[in-house]
Amino acid sequence: MSRTVSTSTPTATGPVRLGPQARAALRPTAGPTVTAGFWAERRLANARVSIPQGPELLESAGNLHNLRLVAGAEEGAFEGHYPFVDSDVYKWLEAASWQLAQGDGDTGALAAEVERIIALVAQAQEEDGYLNTWFQTGKGEGRYSDLRWGHELYCAGHLIQAAVAHHRATGGGQLLAVARRFADHIDSVFGPEHSGRPIDGFDGHPEVETALVELYRETGEQRYLDLAGYFVDRHGHGLHGNEAYCQDRVPLREAETVEGHAVRQLYLLAAAADLATETGEAALTEASERLWHAMATTKTHLTGGVGAHHDKEDFGDPYELPNERAYCETCAAIASIQFSWRLALLTGRARYSDLIERTLFNGFLAGVSLDGETWLYVNPLQVRDGYVDAGGDQSSRRTRWFRCACCPPNVMRLLASLEHYLSSTDGNGLQLHQYASGRFSGDAAGAPAVVSVNTDYPRDGRIRVTVEQSPGQPWTLSLRIPEWCDRYSLRHGGSGDPVAEAVAAEGWLRVERTWAPGDELVLELDLTPRLVVADPRVDAVRGCAAIERGPLVYCLEQADHPGGGLDDVSIDPAVPLTVKERPDLLGGVVTVLAAGNRSTPPPTASGWWPYRARPEAQSDSPAPAPDGGTAIELTAIPYYAWANRSSGAMRVWLPTD
Amino acid sequence: MSRTVSTSTPTATGPVRLGPQARAALRPTAGPTVTAGFWAERRLANARVSIPQGPELLESAGNLHNLRLVAGAEEGAFEGHYPFVDSDVYKWLEAASWQLAQGDGDTGALAAEVERIIALVAQAQEEDGYLNTWFQTGKGEGRYSDLRWGHELYCAGHLIQAAVAHHRATGGGQLLAVARRFADHIDSVFGPEHSGRPIDGFDGHPEVETALVELYRETGEQRYLDLAGYFVDRHGHGLHGNEAYCQDRVPLREAETVEGHAVRQLYLLAAAADLATETGEAALTEASERLWHAMATTKTHLTGGVGAHHDKEDFGDPYELPNERAYCETCAAIASIQFSWRLALLTGRARYSDLIERTLFNGFLAGVSLDGETWLYVNPLQVRDGYVDAGGDQSSRRTRWFRCACCPPNVMRLLASLEHYLSSTDGNGLQLHQYASGRFSGDAAGAPAVVSVNTDYPRDGRIRVTVEQSPGQPWTLSLRIPEWCDRYSLRHGGSGDPVAEAVAAEGWLRVERTWAPGDELVLELDLTPRLVVADPRVDAVRGCAAIERGPLVYCLEQADHPGGGLDDVSIDPAVPLTVKERPDLLGGVVTVLAAGNRSTPPPTASGWWPYRARPEAQSDSPAPAPDGGTAIELTAIPYYAWANRSSGAMRVWLPTD
Structure with a gap:
């Protein structure tokens, strides 16, 4: 189901880039753009409101103060309620970096803010690479004393993701250097017992795993990939008391269903899919697909949201999908999209992008207000007439910022890098996974195959695809026919004739031909409610x-x-x-x-x-x-x-x- | 709806005794007994297994160690996870005291255990009356530093309840003296701003309020009643940030529905009903009945269990009654019974005993295993095929003891005093609220009216009531016809003729006549499923x-x-x-x-x-x-x-x- 593809495609600049040895059916390509329509509007609020307001909100909540405190630039005490507040800064840096790559909005001011905060992060880092303001300011019992709840490696993971984003988007290396120093420090501390490294353990909240894979992809350093593999493998052997919450109940390759804290589970599974992609390990691919299937068939709300328990933010039991107490954390929707996208690339199966579409338009997007100013954490499917708002992060009313502010910058980074989840190449053309107006390119035996898409989807079902650039030889344009869609048509743009050579196969509609610039196809998806x-x-x-x-x-x-x-x-x-x-x-x-x-x-x-x-x-x-x-x-x-x-x-x- | 009744009835020995000025429709009487049948069997497990094992379990969990620590009789550190662990000891003492009054089981050994533990409690008390091992061993930030979560007055409440039970059941005064010293201390510390007492506040977890009313009833000291009234009145004015969890969102007399932590809400409401009974305040009676109605009509599970959220142990919104995530804490069922019983006495309405019956037989009783050895905390209405037991107190599997062990000794004390919830007198006869084989007495214008009941209810619907003792003048025997019951008959025991003079009115079937010992009625409730x-x-x-x-x-x-x-x-x-x-x-x-x-x-x-x-x-x-x-x-x-x-x-x- 997976196969080695050519690595001669243009280098992807998005949040997932495959390594040179990766065994994946599909791979992302450079430079997709979203230029108009539904997602362009949502991204505008992100670019103009959500992201620019980030530094001010991080200032108010104390996150930046904590960095200055550790850097010796300010007096006072740690502010904030959780050991993972640094990750909010890193996620904002990642979002802002992807946004800088867009070139939309006031790039100069944003670039300056990014540089200012990166400098602050660099100042806060210890000589040996360690960086976590909670523990550095004396909270807790010291470094790595509480792997279950300390979130040090979780924060490191978001630092690495931000650094990779910043490097890919801008070419700048300062944050990447900080991230590598921390990754090297972690690599010197964590390892199996026989390795002689002081700690055999893993973070209760996965995130560093998938970040280390991406760092390997960015730097080519094999040991980052190995470290990610080590962390994934150590789950489920009792290092955290076999607690489902920490993804420790059972080894991932043996698990039969998704369980425990939904975000933790899905960040871990995203890493598993990444590792399967890079190493080609069949057992890990099988486990990833098996667990995705268990999630989709028994533990996913209609909106694509996941999570059934407020208590421990847990997946719940199969078919336990409450409405008013849905715990569809916005971060879990994002994690689901990340996991599904990795499986889409690994296997080429359309179902993974089917679930991404549903989650993007519903469970994810509800997490941010239309104006980009306020947020929802839990995204319920019902609010009762007698609902009493007890306030707090889990309120069913929108909030300006959360005490546990994981979701807002997570939304920002996904929206700022959204175009990277829309298309791919298999080396013989272009696959359109999601429909948005813009420009998308694939690789046709080493030569670029580029199309533009014009659509008012999902308000309207008509999607017009125009070939912009094409090599002389035949290549395949693949259009995903969504799972929800019973009726559709594909016609030639000029004549309106049906496209006779279109072949439907497992969610894809494939058209192979020798394309010429200006060729146009019109896909019409029936939007009857x-x-x-x-x-x-x-x-x-x-x-x-x-x-x-x-x-x-x-x-x-x-x-x-x-x-x-x-x-x-x-x-x-x-x-x-x-x-x-x-x-x-x-x-x-x-x-x-x-x-x-x-x-x-x-x-x-x-x-x-x-x-x-x-x-x-x-x-x-x-x-x-x-x-x-x-x-x-x-x-x-x-x-x-x-x-x-x-x-x-x-x-x-x-x-x- | 309430009226002053004679105080010449035999003095009640159960957990609720009314004060001499109480304005209640009904009042409890002395000496009800349950001798056979369904509840006698359940009580046997309580008497033979649950209660005798208490001291050993309190020893294992560290509760008794903490008392010895404070008493200077042992070295070490505080054991247990919560500031309210002392209350487990007090609730066990209350249960054991009621059990001693039964005279069932090995009374000598139990009495010795009770004396031993009372002596330990007395030793642990400070000179000024304060007693809480969590704070006395240096946990927390000092006395009354955390009224929201410290549970000091909550524990004091359970100490008082135990002391009253011990005094009523055995006549012994040592624990009552300890409780009074603590109550006097609290009375010297807490009061309105103008009182000059140092703290204007209340405990985030109600319990001391209803206990103080009972202490007033036991001792005749008006200031205990006043202190209870002060605490009830201070809820809902923002002293705990208007948090629903702490019953502080809105003043009780203005509340429209039950909300927040279910046990906290219902312990507070039990106190409100107590105060309404003792003071005759119409607004408090109205609020109590209004909130009971809101609970029964919109927030009660079929089992009588209450609670819809694991998170914060909350009542949830109206009609939000999940099955697999029902949070029907056993303690909340007990609290509901306590609240309903006080309203039954205050108003004489049958509906309150209707709900007691449903809760007793279902939501409450499921909380303890048939053998009296293991417990359920949350009592769900569904366990799914794919249920994964993550362990912990909120597991849907029975547990030997809980980390938060509030429920087991609460079950013990209710079962050991159950007979006091079964009958009452209105001064003109006897009301049978619940049906169990035993002996029940009422007051008929100052003279005792005594019946025996024989039944295999609820396995069988036949309830035989035989007059054992009767004054010469007419009095009324009132039999509750349960809300669930559509078909029933009442016949004379010998002839089998219908009882012509029986009058049905609002849930009660009343028979007024001049009774003679040996008179027998047979009530047949149709148990067709x-x-x-x-x-x-x-x-x-x-x-x-x-x-x-x-x-x-x-x-x-x-x-x-x-x-x-x-x-x-x-x-x-x-x-x-x-x-x-x-x-x-x-x-x-x-x-x-x-x-x-x-x-x-x-x-x-x-x-x-x-x-x-x-x-x-x-x-x-x-x-x-x-x-x-x-x-x-x-x-x-x-x-x-x-x-x-x-x-x-x-x-x-x-x-x-």
Whole structure:
């Protein structure tokens, strides 16, 4: 399923670059761009609002103060609640670096901020390479005294990712030098017992593993890859008491399902897929795909979000997918996308990009407000009429910044590097995994194959692909047909004739021919809205349906349904759904309208007990019927756009009875 | 709705005794006994196993060591994880005291253990009355430095409750003296700003409030009642940052629903009902009844258990009642019973004892194993096929003892004093709230009215009540007709004739006559098993029904359903339920048999995505149908008896589709 490909393709500049020996079906290419349309709008808020505000927020929260403290540039005490606050700085640096590569926005000011903060990070580093302001300021019991919760290697991982991003995006080497010194220090401290290194252990929160693989890819240093492999291998042998939370219950190659802390699990799996790609180890590839399958089939919410327990931020049991208590941490959606993308490259399978699409447009994107100013941590699928906001990071209301601020800069870095998740090459052409207006290039036996894409997807289903550059020999353009899509057409741009040579295979529609610049294809994905239901084992949504249109999951929001709450609303599935374009609403959305009903639940016999004998079962004591209810028109909006107006109830799953 | 009653009734010896000025519709009486049947069996395990093992477990967990440490009788460091570990000792002392009053079991050995531990508690007390081993051993930042989490007054409350129990049950005064010294100390430290006392505050975990009311009742000291009132009044004014967890979001008299940490909320409400009873304050009575109503109608699981969030042990939003993540802490069930009982006495309303019955037989009793040796903390309503036991106190598997061991001794004290929740007097006779074989007495205008009850309830619905002692004048025997009961009869014991003068009114069946010793009535409650459904706003159980028989909620357990799990099982509601007595099973239960089906969910088109287009909505792309499934007989057992065999899946709510 995986094969060695030519390494003569243009060098990728995104967050995943494969090593020279990598055995992957696909590989990223240099210079994809997103120029207009849906994602360009989202990225604009990221570039103009979210990222520029980062330094100020990191200043307010104390993150930069902590670095100055350690650098000796300021007096005072450590600020912040967690040992991993440095990682917020690193994730912002990574985001800003990818943003600098875009050249969008006020690049000069941003570049200056990046340089200023990189200099601060460099100043804070110890002589021996160690860097963690929590422990350096005397919090905790000393270096590596608490691998379960100390997050030192987790922070190192984000430092490395930021350094790689900065180096790839700008060519600058200062942060990369800092990261290498820390990586070298870690490599001198951690290793198997026989290695003679002082500590045989791993960080309770994976992240350094996948970062070390990327550092290997950036520098060519094999020992970073080896160190990543060592850390992955040590999981599941009891070094953290076999705790699922720390991904220590079972060795990864033996695991049957995803479990424990969702972000920890998925960062570890991203590293496993990276290692499988670089080493070609079949067992690791199989485990990665097996665990992805277990996640997708039994532990993923409709939005692509993952996580079922607030307690320990845990995946939960199979088919345990609560709505109001969904714990779809934005970071877990990002981790899922990272894991899926690595499997997409490794195997070439379309399903991984299917899940990326669903997660990007729903579970991920809901994590940031339309204006890029406020955030959601848990992304529930329901807010009840009687919801009481107890505040805190896990609130179902948007927040300016979190005490545990992992999600906001994570969103920033993904949005700033989004174009790298959209296309790939297999050495014989170009694969379009996601549809966005822009320019994408592949490799056709060593020569560039370049197309431009024009689309208003996902508001509209028409995707126009124009060949911009093509070598003389045939190559294959592959278009992903999304899992949700039952009806589509592919036609020639000029004539409108069907593309006779298109071959559909396992989620891909492939067209091989000798292309000429100006050749144009039009893919039309049918966006008729649809009702979906869940596997009956998902108890939380029995008797309910959800509205989807294209890749978008829809929801009802209180703001569109005055005159009552949403707890007593149902949908009539017999009446066809209709769409209404609302360019004025929520940045421009297509709403879906449905026939609904609002009814008052039947009174109970006692007046106080909400359970009653099942009517059919007790024919001699008929229970009171509910009132006929009031017919109402339901207006559904895309889930990603919820919580951008007044607070109130929201629900994705609608009773159909 | 409340009225002043005579105080000439025999003095109650149970955990609730009303003060001389109390304005209550009902009051407890002295000397109820449970002699045989269901509860006698459960109490035997408590008396023979749970309570006798207490000291050994408190020794292993370090609780007694901490007391010896403070008493100067031992060297070492504080053991245990929480500042409230002393309360485990006090709750055990309370349980043992009530048990001594029973005279059941090896009273001599138990009495000696009680005396030994009381002496230890007395030795650990400071000169000024303060007592808390966590702070006395130097943990934390000093006395009353952390009222939110320090639990000092919470522990004091349990000390007081134990002291009152010991005094009432044995007449011994040593522990009462310790408790009074501590209460006097607290009274000298806490008070409103104008009082000149150093601290204006309250404990984040209520408990001392209701204990102080009981101390007032035991000693006649008005200032204990006043102090309780002060503490209750200070909730909801921001002293704990208006945090719902600490019951500080809103003043109790203004609250519209129960919220925050369930046990904290209900201990506070028990105190509010106590204060309303003693002071006659209408606003407090109204708030107590209003909040009970909000709890019962929108936040109570079918089992009577309360709590919807593992995170912060929170009540959750209205109708948010998850099954697998129910957080029905055993202590919350006990707190609910305590609150309901106080309202039952205050108002005389049957509904409060309705909820007590449901909670006792289900949500409470599931908290202890049949043999009295192991415990459940959270009492879920579902355990999935793929459940992974991560261990810890919140496991869905029984545990020998908890790190946070609040529940086990709480169960012990309730079971040891259970008979006090079964009957009452209104000064004109006797009310039987719950049905158990034993002897119960009321007050008929100053003279004792005594009956014996014989029943195998809830296995059997026949309850035989025989008058043992009666004054010459008429008095009223009131029998509660449970909320679940649609059909019942009341007949004379000898002739079998209907009791013509019985008057049904708001949950009570009242018979007023001039009774003579030997008079016998037979109440027959129809125990035909039934299927129940929930208010449609309880999303978690849409399309499901649960089996009940009498007051018992039933569940399916893996052990009775070999050949597959329970996630794919449904019930056929059209086939009548049948019962099968199983004296051999789980200490003797009546099982309920139902027609069921086990089916394989339909395959998904993709092979990996568990959501699909709703079949009816997309007639041109019919979804695959589920297989016909396999008809199976379902065997339901009482919920209280689950988790007493091999581990495996369990579920209360069964899909009916």
